[in-house]
Amino acid sequence: MALQCYTKLIHLFKKIKSSTSSSRCGLHDERPLILRHFSHPSYLKISISDGNSINKECKISGELPSFVSCCNGLALLTLSTPKRHIIFNPLKNENITTVYAPYRGGEICGFFFHPHLKKYAILSVQSEYNGYGYGYGYDYNLYSLFESKNWRKIAGPYNFPWPLYRNPAIVNNALHWLTNDTITVFDIITEEFSTRSLPIDKRECRIPRLLVKDEDRLCLCYVNCEEPVMDIWILEDYAEWSWVKKYSINLDWDMSKYPVEESFDTRWELMAKIKVISIHNNELVLYWKHRGVFYYHLELNTLEKIDLRVSLIDKLTCNDFNSLSDFEAYSAVKCDQCLV
Template identity: 25%
Template sequence: MERMERKPKLHQHQHSEITNDAGLPLDLIIDILSRLPAKFICQFRCVSKLWRAILSPPDPVLQNLHRNRSNSTPLLLFFYNSYHYIFFSSLDTQGQLQNWFTKQIGSPVQSRRFCQGLMCLLCSEHVYVCNPSTQELLQVPYSSKLCDIYDFALGFLPSTNEYKIAHWFLERDRNLDMVMVCQLFTIKGGPNSHGTWRVVGNSPHFLSVRRHPICVNGSFYWLVNGLRNSGNSMKILAFDLATEEYETVLCPKTYSGRYDDTDQLLSIEGSLCLVYGKQGEPHIDIWMMKDRKNQIWTKEYSFDIFATNRPLWILQYIPSGDGRDEEMLIWSQKGCLLFYNIKTRCIRNMGNLINKNIGIDFDMGVHLWPHLYFDSLYSLGAR
């Protein structure tokens, strides 16, 4: 009797050697699928056993191709919460509705964070992570420390393809001094997304609840008050998700912002940027960190934005592509959502289109602040 050899998993095969029943190479199937929205790709798991093997969880080659193609077609993701229900709507940059869905959750959402296609929702009794593209909702194990939460964030570590939820809380050390402690939860993706919370150390600065961290290239960044007699009144605190260590980053030498100004941190094309604009004035300066190791900044943008309602906050940077110029997504003084074309210096108002396509009043304010969103196949191993 001949010995039967166990076939390796599909992902271990050379893609060019695998064909389906119709004789199509797997490479071609993956190339076709990578051009489709994630919600359709998820539905194709029922087509055949081969496609289910490719899509549950998504093949790594498919994920990479899909991610690269999605990066050229940014979407705007709107989230709103009503009692025990959450609602997601995504629109393209012309205001056309692309996708929407709703989910029931255990308790109302108190706060949320967004990073690289996923959203983390903090509720009074639960913590969830959601992929709006695949409509997966993962309930994260609750930690008693979340009752004392000071701030929290969702980050992505590209080197391991993992997402990490971080939250900071205050407690007293052995000397009875108040310290800020960080706790992390890692999401690995796929059926083994579940993990545990663990404490990783204390922050050297007290963070400001007014300035939430952003994640750029696997590190969290905050604007914090500078130390006395240190020159600039503002500093940037960094937390590396790979090494789990803190570092203080100096602001650009030509930056003169104060804590009460409308300055903020932004991610532009994968680089950390510092945005500075004085309250009530239309002028905006944006510095980009060109060399993270040596902390070298360059002033990348400097422009004036004149509009009926002067802008207060730059929400997102929208890259150029598909005949589209680079734009800044801006939240203006009276709730208007504006697109500022950096090349032509023209402004277009998205508010009316959003009201029409989402079906609710955009003047609800910060609860509808959009996130720049790229369609994602990242699997949470949950439905």
């Protein structure tokens, strides 16, 4: 009888262990891919990693290339002389199409997929030209890919809400940028701009980051400049614009276990090197420059560092990692959205 009970306990333990292991593997399998890009004056290098290995690498030649953003697995790149934008599929290493910038140039501030028209679009902003020169206002142009294939002017805020980051968070069929002390919103369906408030006074000593949580809710990450803490706010109700501070992460990590490869003078300099890549399945993915890429589980409070393969990107990366070398969450093109 005792032997039978012992056998059942062993069987139950193995079953629990197997279930836990499968659950953890499933969590890791569902992690978003990480796209890393590096801009060299004569080429742009892109690598896609699953966190353990490099799945794909490609290099695009051109004059002063830069990475703008990605949408459903397609990447938007910008090259100069003449200024043009390339829609690129990194997994296939394939140039989908080339779009020349609108008259007088402009800067790309959005790349998205229209849920109703089932087509991709590019949003551009440029200084207003009044016939005598460039004024203080701004014009907005929209380009619909794979259909009309031309730029058209749309109504937008006259005063440029600088900084209007080129890689907005897309939630509820709208683009969201963190602009000064507000959030600027562009409705994809109505093509109208609006502004919304932040859940916290940005004038405090904090470094904000804007991204999407699980692809359905806005998430604001604030890094305190004076204390090693990251507060994460979740937009619980979009219609009511109701925010909740759900997590406060202690960033005072063991320096001996997770060393910083470069010296810093102040804590602000150290905290300012953090870039949030994504939040998915309660797991925060962040890049800490000169320290590495980390997975932090928000519920379990577990930390895992990813050892990136050393490459030419690491040797040539400069301090301005937000423009020349950076990371993005990446997902493959969905079948119903691959119209190219």
